[in-house]
Amino acid sequence: MDPNAQAAAAARKRVYALLITVAAGMVAGRILAAELVYEPSLNKPDKPDSTDRRRLWPKSRPQPMPSFGSNDRSRWATVRALVDGDPASGQPAGTFVIGRRDRNLMIASAIAPLAASDSLSQTALLAAGYQTRTRNDRGIIFEDGWQSVDKVLNPRTLEFFSSKPPLLSVLVAALYWLLQLVTGWTLADHPFAVMRTILLLINLLPFVVYLVLLSRLLERHGTTDWGRFFTMAAACFATYATTFAVTLNNHSLAMYCVLFALYPLVGQAAALARPGSLPESSASPVEDGTRGRLPYVAAGLFASFAACLELPATSFAAALLVFLLWRNPLRTLLFFVPAAALPLAAFLLSNYAAMHEWRPAYEKFGTHWYEYEGSHWQKPPPGQVKHGIDWAGAKESRTSYALHLLVGHHGLFSLTPLWLLSAWGMLRLSLSPGSLHLRRLAVLTLLLTVVVVGFYLVKSDNYGGWTSGLRWLMWLSPLWLLCLLPIADHLSESRGARGLGYLLLGWSILSVSYPAWNPWRHPWIYRLMEALGWQGY
Numbered sequence: 001m002d003p004n005a006q007a008a009a010a011a012r013k014r015v016y017a018l019l020i021t022v023a024a025g026m027v028a029g030r031i032l033a034a035e036l037v038y039e040p041s042l043n044k045p046d047k048p049d050s051t052d053r054r055r056l057w058p059k060s061r062p063q064p065m066p067s068f069g070s071n072d073r074s075r076w077a078t079v080r081a082l083v084d085g086d087p088a089s090g091q092p093a094g095t096f097v098i099g100r101r102d103r104n105l106m107i108a109s110a111i112a113p114l115a116a117s118d119s120l121s122q123t124a125l126l127a128a129g130y131q132t133r134t135r136n137d138r139g140i141i142f143e144d145g146w147q148s149v150d151k152v153l154n155p156r157t158l159e160f161f162s163s164k165p166p167l168l169s170v171l172v173a174a175l176y177w178l179l180q181l182v183t184g185w186t187l188a189d190h191p192f193a194v195m196r197t198i199l200l201l202i203n204l205l206p207f208v209v210y211l212v213l214l215s216r217l218l219e220r221h222g223t224t225d226w227g228r229f230f231t232m233a234a235a236c237f238a239t240y241a242t243t244f245a246v247t248l249n250n251h252s253l254a255m256y257c258v259l260f261a262l263y264p265l266v267g268q269a270a271a272l273a274r275p276g277s278l279p280e281s282s283a284s285p286v287e288d289g290t291r292g293r294l295p296y297v298a299a300g301l302f303a304s305f306a307a308c309l310e311l312p313a314t315s316f317a318a319a320l321l322v323f324l325l326w327r328n329p330l331r332t333l334l335f336f337v338p339a340a341a342l343p344l345a346a347f348l349l350s351n352y353a354a355m356h357e358w359r360p361a362y363e364k365f366g367t368h369w370y371e372y373e374g375s376h377w378q379k380p381p382p383g384q385v386k387h388g389i390d391w392a393g394a395k396e397s398r399t400s401y402a403l404h405l406l407v408g409h410h411g412l413f414s415l416t417p418l419w420l421l422s423a424w425g426m427l428r429l430s431l432s433p434g435s436l437h438l439r440r441l442a443v444l445t446l447l448l449t450v451v452v453v454g455f456y457l458v459k460s461d462n463y464g465g466w467t468s469g470l471r472w473l474m475w476l477s478p479l480w481l482l483c484l485l486p487i488a489d490h491l492s493e494s495r496g497a498r499g500l501g502y503l504l505l506g507w508s509i510l511s512v513s514y515p516a517w518n519p520w521r522h523p524w525i526y527r528l529m530e531a532l533g534w535q536g537y
Contacts, residue, residue: 012225016215016232023236024208027245031199034066034246035192037517053387053536063145066195069466069520072248074098074150074162076195077140078169078354080187083177089139089159096354099139099160101153135373145191149376152361152369163361163370166354167308167347168250172198195248203245206256211235213263214478218485221266221438227489230501231481234418238508239477240469243519251474254310259478261302261320264295266437266482293335296324300339308347310475312452319444389522392537393461402457405470409526410463412453412470415511417504418484421491423449425483438486445479452476468515468523 043057067073077098080086085093089100140146141160150163162169175198180186185194214235222228236242244252303317317340324332352358364370370377380386385394393401407414413423426449429442456472464471491497514524530536 008225009219012219012228013215015229016212016219019229019232019236020208020211020215023211023242024204027204027207027242028200030242030246031196031204034068034196034199035517036062036065036068038062039517042521064192065145066192067145068247068518070148070150071164071465071520073146073148074141074164075169075172075248076187077146077148078162078164078166079173079176080140082170082173083180084186084188086140088143091139096161096166097139097159098151098162099137099141101158101160102136102138103158137374152364153372153375154355155368155372161354161361164250165308165347165360165362166350167343168248168253170346170350172202172248175201199246199248202248203252206253207241207245210241210256210259210478213259214481217263217266217482221482222485222489224489224492226492226498227485230488230491230505231485234484234505234508235478235481238416238418238505238512239481240471240474240512240519241477243468243512243515244471244474247519249471250309251471254306254313254475255477257302257306257309258313258316258475261299261306261316262441262478264298265320265324266441292331296328296331296335297339299324300336301342304340305343306475308343310472312455312472313475315448315451316475319448323440323444387537389537390462390465392463395537398457401461405457405460405463406453409529410467410470410523411525412473414525415469415523416508418508419480421487421501421504422480422484425485425487429483429486432486438482441479442483445476445483448479449476466520466522468519468521469511471519 038058040057042054044052044054046056046059067076078096081091081093081095081098083093085091085095086097086099089097091097091100137160139160141148141151148162151160152163153160176187176194179194179197183193187194211232215232218228218231222231239255241252241255299320303313303320307314307317321332321336321340324336348358351360355361361369365377371379376390385391396404404410406412413420422445426442426446429438430446432439432442452473456470460472488501491501511524515521526536
């Protein structure tokens with residue numbers, strides 16, 4: 001290798017290390033300061049005002065907590081129940097039950113489910129002579145600082161469960177058990193120490209590994225210093241990985257797993273070669289049979305785990321399976337498939353252990369499991385309207401929803417306009433006669449983007465709820481970043497083009513940095529529209 005090229009590569013690695021260090025330090029600082037902050041602008045005073053839809057300002061000091069809302073609290077409650085149990089609801093350790101509804105304080109009826117009594121059925125039962133009393137709910141999920149709307153109620157046993165798939169909670173519970181064994185900390189008595197420590201382990205450490213691996217791919221496939229550094233800066237500071245690092249969530253881990261699955265395939269040309277063929281680049285030696293197994297095992301394991309964390313990522317795992325079957329069916333069947341089966345089996349077994357059913361709880365949306373008396377998800381009676389973004393679908397057309405999902409207040413391209421360059425990169429690479437691996441990656445990314453965005457345009461109607469961005473699409477970020485790279489190389493050739501790149505990068509960093517305290521807040525465009533007089537949902 002040319003000594004000048006070696007020196008340039010070494011200098012670039014130092015820049016990558018500098019960017020990763022800054023990003024890691026920022027994320028670590030945010031995690032160590034994680035705490036729910038109450039913003040006065042989001043609450044209304046305790047005065048009668050029917051036009052003000054904001055929440056009431058708490059009358060007394062809330063319990064200080066490093067959890068931020070229903071989404072992460074639902075998972076933390078399951079983690080606590082698994083390791084500590086729940087004496088309030090009579091549950092020992094090892095349970096997925098996070099609360100209980102007392103039977104003796106509910107409607108007693110042989111013809112109506114106890115947990116599913118709406119106002120209409122209650123009226124009918126009262127007319128028939130049945131008596132009702134105030135319900136009594138108890139358990140972890142009803143404690144101050146642990147409340148969450150992301151829970152379901154088994155109408156037969158009147159036990160509450162998290163509505164989130166339990167696999168991630170089981171894995172975090174294992175970490176919590178080890179931490180408790182070493183330190184004696186419990187989630188009930190030391191929530192700040194426990195939650196922040198676990199977030200450092202599951203959000204920060206994988207983030208650093210993710211950035212290191214991505215820097216190697218940029219070094220391998222980039223052609224200009226500016227293009228490599230620009231894309232690396234975007235990975236460090238312009239995706240929602242940093243925003244959601246302070247909260248227990250599935251989206252960040254799914255994002256990392258996609259790159260971990262892709263890296264051994266894109267990073268090692270020989271892994272994609274047919275047996276006996278030469279790699280695309282002479283810089284990557286042909287692997288022997290032993291070394292050639294590892295990319296398939298890693299790809300299968302992490303692609304499947306990404307799918308278990310983020311259901312639409314199943315499309316990514318399926319695409320890899322089909323492609324690898326075409327390239328090398330024997331190794332795919334021997335190594336990729338068994339490795340992929342492990343997370344899938346864990347997902348199904350953990351769900352069965354929790355619910356005694358193979359289907360996840362979220363597949364029961366619209367049933368009595370979700371629409372029990374007092375549930376946030378209970379449909380309003382005829383003639384009444386519920387307010388809030390969870391009911392956005394009842395207040396706007398599908399066209400308006402699609403507009404806001406793409407370029408509006410929760411827009412994929414309006415919040416992170418860097419992805420416009422990525423879309424350009426997908427199209428350009430797909431038609432380019434250049435690197436075969438990047439061309440295949442671009443085609444894969446383009447297909448996945450169309451399928452997944454199309455899925456949410458059709459199937460969703462609430463933008464992911466109270467969230468600062470389209471968290472559903474975070475797992476696609478590493479694919480979009482790799483497609484951004486050749487466009488960044490192209491922009492480096494012109495001062496004006498670089499200026500455009502700086503503008504789009506700065507705008508994207510603004511969006512992911514705007515929710516400074518809490519990722520479960522509306523995006524800045526949404527808040528701007530409200531400030532300009534829009535009534536919201």
